[in-house]
Amino acid sequence: MAATVSLPVFEGPIDLLLQLINSHQVDIYDVPLAEMVDAFVAEVATWEAVDLSTLSEFLVVAAVLVELKSKRLLPGPDDVEADEELSGWEERDLLLARLLECQAYSAAADAFTLMMEYASRSVPRQAGLDDGFAVHAPDLLEGVTPNHLMAAYLRATAARPAPVVDLYHVTVDTVSVAEAVSELEVRLPRVGTATFRGLTRHLTTRMEVIVRFLALLELCKQGRVALDQWGTFGDLEVTWVTGAPTTVSVGAVDYEYEG
């Protein structure tokens, strides 16, 4: 299902509108963007189920249109100094280059789909070695212990891809504070004292760091860690309070953050 729009100057699928504007058959100046968005929102309201693909496709095209129109509405070269004029041209060149590049990658994506589709019609032979061949190989389990095997099992069962939601543009990291608390509970008693930087060095997203911070605050509130900071913007020093109860009521910390 593609998003369609109905405007004084155009009626049809929105990506076609973009093509027409690009090929100069419709002037972006004449396209009332607010009306277009209103019409789309009204159409969305009639949907029985939310179709994320159509929604995001609309958003992308609408964003490009807004960008195009804002450029079109920019004051002309008459109003600007020579330097600014030049930088205005430079900006337009960059925008043009980006638009072209985006179109090229979009075309590449279509080509990839076709190539993958064609390649998937052939299945490689996977039968492996016929029976009866002698393989004089070293013992493949050399150095593998039952614990390695357990780790491999956990890896295999945990490595399942997260359910893929075609959110298209949004990255959602769900990290629970409760999980961070349990992790710190294990880690901190072992090291005694650590810095916040040290505790978050292995993390990749800002949200994970924030959640770790909230977990520390939670532990501090429960009197189980002491926090010290030497000076403004200094590194936070975290000390595990010995003698504190060893198990936290994780159930008490059940809020989740989504970024």
Place this chain on the structure above:
Amino acid sequence: MALSEESRAIEAVLMVAVEPVPAGLLAELLEIPVDRVEPLCDELIESCREDNRGFAVVRIAGGYRIQTHPDLAPYVERFANVGVSSRLSAAALETLAIVAYKQPVSRAQIAALRGVNVDGVVRLLEHRGYIATVGRAPGPGQPALYGTTDAFLERMGLDRVEQLPPVEDLLPGPDAVAELEEQLRPAADA
């Protein structure tokens, strides 16, 4: 000698098969009477011989399969031995771990857990004597169920499989995950 369309189809099916394919199944796939299968396979067998191919189509107990021509065994054996690394790949180790913890388990169940085709890896592990067929699952096709062998236990220094470090299955099963994925997918495929 150019092959007939049906012979080509049989050849393609045998190419991807890991185990011998029964004549009945071939007939079903091609939607032809089962007594047409034998002449078609004979045509294949004959064409391989005539064209001096490096493989042969053979009829063995349980059906047809493709195997390398016996006179090329030296090359195949050399390949089998140069290609072997001295350690199991991470993927192979994970597959072995799944068999060890979940036995008896079918290839389809392992594939569902690993998310990829595991035929080659299972064959390698079977070939090395770490796992073996321990039974057959009920239901269509009666797929083989795999378990670990005594040789595996011996190498791991264990008496019984139960001595493996315990793991807790905290994760939802593959069915539950697949169902969840289905629900989360937007109405139209992007």
Place this chain on the structure above:
Amino acid sequence: MALSEESRAIEAVLMVAVEPVPAGLLAELLEIPVDRVEPLCDELIESCREDNRGFAVVRIAGGYRIQTHPDLAPYVERFANVGVSSRLSAAALETLAIVAYKQPVSRAQIAALRGVNVDGVVRLLEHRGYIATVGRAPGPGQPALYGTTDAFLERMGLDRVEQLPPVEDLLPGPDAVAELEEQLRPAADA
């Protein structure tokens, strides 16, 4: 067309291989110079085509492999229950295209091109094995640089990345560019 002894040996080796076999390894097995491998494989490829076999020998991801002929997909799919590889979303495909054409490329560079956060998509592609970290950029934080993998080439049916359609073919034509440029000119100028 009867095959030469060397071509037969290559065919036999490819029959038992579970991943593409590099020309160098084939040369080693047959004890021939590596530049003799390609003509021999071409002979094999040609003989399969000429004799209308149900399989094909192809050069893929830097090696040779045997796979079923594409026009027999209906039979093979019914038998092998393939199609495990799920489709990629438009966003994932475009991101994959950027990595393929611009590799090595950092996440920030991809995000700048796509105009949106690409962390999730990059993670998905990495998880599927189509892209991998191939190095680190100099500078603060030493961001990871991504490139495509052999699994990507296999999925695309390609031997080398260079076989991708040239980017010039994908760009809009000169007329379209001129008009787009015109469009971007400020109002007073138009």
